Amino acid sequence: MARYDDLPTSMIAYATVISCLLLIAIIQGTQALCFNMVNTAQEQKLTTSEYTSSKAVISEQLASINGYKKVAVPPETGPDGKPTGAAPKTLLQIPVERAIDLILKENKGKSAPIAAPGA
Numbered sequence: 001m002a003r004y005d006d007l008p009t010s011m012i013a014y015a016t017v018i019s020c021l022l023l024i025a026i027i028q029g030t031q032a033l034c035f036n037m038v039n040t041a042q043e044q045k046l047t048t049s050e051y052t053s054s055k056a057v058i059s060e061q062l063a064s065i066n067g068y069k070k071v072a073v074p075p076e077t078g079p080d081g082k083p084t085g086a087a088p089k090t091l092l093q094i095p096v097e098r099a100i101d102l103i104l105k106e107n108k109g110k111s112a113p114i115a116a117p118g119a
Contacts, residue, residue, distance in 0.1 A: 066095045 071093045075085030094102075 064093075066097075067093075068095065069093050 069092075071091050073089045073091055075083040075088055078084045
């Protein structure tokens with residue numbers, strides 16, 4: 001027979017289990033929220049980042065490809081490492097698009113026959 005000063009152990013066990021499950025759910029929810037916030041911050045950093053040094057190099061390279069300029073080519077060297085030519089050559093560098101147009105015009109009348117496979 002239960003006495004008036006007995007503790008309700010079944011209710012205490014029930015409350016303990018429910019509070020542990022609630023605590024685990026809160027911890028998991030907080031972890032998911034933090035993970036989402038970190039991913040959002042990283043995506044925002046990647047979309048707003050500027051690569052100034054690489055952009056400068058790329059724009060310099062594009063300018064050299066798309067412009068005309070004179071280029072000094074050193075003479076070829078022999079097996080002994082000494083130059084074989086008399087002096088460095090000076091060549092004119094032209095834009096890539098212009099070079100493509102010149103090659104297409106040059107080879108316009110020349111068409112190589114297409115060989116059938118296995119022939």
